[in-house]
Amino acid sequence: MATIKDVAQKSGVSVATVSRVLNEKGYVHEETRAKVVQAIQQLNYSPNEVARSLFKRESRLVGLLLPDITNPFFPELARGVEDELQKQGFRLLFGNSDEDPVKEQAYIHTFLQNQVVGLISATQASKELNDKPPALPTVLLDRTHDGSYTVYADGKEGGRIAARELIKRGSHKVTVLKGPSHIQPVQDRFQGAMEVLGNSNVDFHVIHTTSFTYEEAEQRAKELFSCYATTDGIIASNDITAAAVLHEALRIGKSIPEEVQIIGFDDIPLSRLLFPSLSTIRQPAYEMGSQAAQLLLKLIKKEQVTAQHIQLPVTFVERNTTRKVKEHG
Amino acid sequence: MATIKDVAQKSGVSVATVSRVLNEKGYVHEETRAKVVQAIQQLNYSPNEVARSLFKRESRLVGLLLPDITNPFFPELARGVEDELQKQGFRLLFGNSDEDPVKEQAYIHTFLQNQVVGLISATQASKELNDKPPALPTVLLDRTHDGSYTVYADGKEGGRIAARELIKRGSHKVTVLKGPSHIQPVQDRFQGAMEVLGNSNVDFHVIHTTSFTYEEAEQRAKELFSCYATTDGIIASNDITAAAVLHEALRIGKSIPEEVQIIGFDDIPLSRLLFPSLSTIRQPAYEMGSQAAQLLLKLIKKEQVTAQHIQLPVTFVERNTTRKVKEHG
DNA sequence: TCTCTATATGTAACCGTTTACACATAATTT
DNA sequence: AAATTATGTGTAAACGGTTACATATAGAGA
Secondary structure: OOOOOHHHHHOOHHHHHHHHHHOOOOOHHHHHHHHHHHHEEEEEEEEOOOHHHHHOOOOOEEEEEEEOOOOHHHHHHHHHHHHHHHHHEEEEEEEEEOHHHHHHHHHHHHHHOOOOOEEOOOOOOOOOHHHOOOOOOOEEOOOOOOOOOEEEHHHHHHHHHHHHHHEEEEEEEEEEEEEOOOOEEEEEEEHEEHHHHHHHOOOOOOEOOOOHHHHHHHHHHHHHHHHHOOOOEEEOOOOHOOOOOOOOOOOOOOOOOOEEEEEEEOOOHHHHHOOOOEEEEEOOHHHHHHHHHHHHHHHHHHOOOOOEEEEOOOEEEOOOOOOOOOOOO | OOOHHHHHHHHOOOOOHHHHHOOOOOOOOHHHHHHHHHHHHHHHHOOOOOOOHHHHOOOOOOEEOOOOOOOOHHHHHHHHHHHHHHHHEEEEEEEEEEOOHHHHHHHHHHHHOOOOOEEEEEOOOOHHHHHOOOOOOOOEEEOOOOOEEEEEHHHHHHHHHHHHHHHOOOOOEEEEEEOOOOOOHHHHHHHHHOOOOOOOOOEEEEEEOOOOHHHHHHHHHHHHHHOOOOEEEEEEOOOHHHHHHHHHHHOOOOOOOOOEEEEEEOOOHHHOOOOOOEEEEEOOOOHHHHHHHHHHHHHOOOEEEEOEEEEEEOEEEOOOOOOOOOOOO
């Protein structure tokens, strides 16, 4: 690999001058610039980012911390983040935390050691961040937290919508599957659904799940249909869970959506592939990632940011696990 | 952030000594070490990876290049890679290429600028790699290439198995959906299926797809059932395509697997969630990622590697889009 | 003409590590 | 006792960039 010294030598100038043409900063005579540019091309030189980072005390890397890329909601987020960052010349240092605080800290620590310019985290990554006074620019994704910059979808409204749609479409005995309660957005969804359900006159009950694994969802689905055989509407904590419920419902011969309606949450790519395709509350995952990246970029560049919290709207995606509502009922 | 100098000062020794205790290299008196360790703890010091990388001329970062993390096959791969690397203290620099050579080169270039120790690529990343004589340790994942280290699944055998299983289960008019032909493993699958189909006495025909998007798959599925209404067995190019076909088949009222059998490829998490759940040829994606990481680690450490190419077996996952084969036919 | 400023370039310090080398002392050999 | 060898530590030069500062020339304004 050629270094800046090689370029300086070849073009007969000092390294300072080369650096100036590289960074288009300070005065450089046009002829000199031409010579330098030529030398750069001949040597196929490109600057060493590591040396640059060392001096500047920051890299062009951004840390991205996710719970688990294997959960189909997160690739969309990640893609949104990446595409936006990539456009502006930043790269991603990536880690899965599995919601494990130890892993999480370990990743943040190495991110810091690698002098990332910023961090986007879809985990509870709170501690390390708020401790350090010369804090790393950070955006929380799909999480809320007063003191931080955040980008998230309106989970509470999502929960409300889900409940309303189910009621509107004639469900009378609703089951709500509540996800792991330590995850903030999950709580919100649940609260929203409770709010509407509580103000309605339908029966409802709640089944609690402790993870987002398909295995557990399968288990809960079986319970659901054996304990509450007359349930005719299900609000799942996310689409994976909804898929498990749907699968089990079909397996035991329920007709969907005639006997049982199901609404999921997230609108992961899988949802439309199910049969019947899954009605769900859509979170604009890609958009969320993209917004988070844009916000972070502003923080990094110390540009004016108008909002500390960006809440994106959720929408009801009507597919075929809910009944059609007749016009002018 | 405290530096090694701060630690040296606080513990009353030189930076060289601190470096020695940090790296457990060279002689350090036990008492001195204790003093240094204490200073490190008091200052909450941890070494700057960037400075270290600069001097060593290599970082502890590994580049991971994927076509598109949004395609559900790749998160599993990525997770396999990450988990293995993470254990050994390496971090991931991550990029999606969208199979676009320009993006691909751009990523490899910045990986190089950041002095990654190695590269794992699930794209055609050939050029830049083989050009450079002081080559970056590289492992190709899910791709084959004679001159490189590779980890991949036995696609050809997968194709054969798919065809055999379909025939064994009584399909007489098989349709093969052939994926984008510039992607090597896709070709292999196709070749394998052709081999078995060609030596059998079933009718078959081929429909060509140019992408792995669900939208195109949907389109092709419609074509399939309108042009070849009597098809009773379908080999899809991957599980996404298979899902689209299944969806369309159900929509037009075919009974699965009685009238039509379907076999996918990959066994992505979605596959078991479909209804009927999808029979498919499983690639051990996580394992592939993990193996690739292990191989790369060996290359990096210049350990003896026994095999340049690691081919992992595929397996038939029997679910419910294929008929049961009766014992003792 | 003299000063001031804009243009152009080089020198050297610095970013935070690692390590070759020098040096000193203690423990072993011979 | 002399010669090795092992142990322990510091000095300073890298690594490959950036930039403050010094210096020099040319044109502009007084």
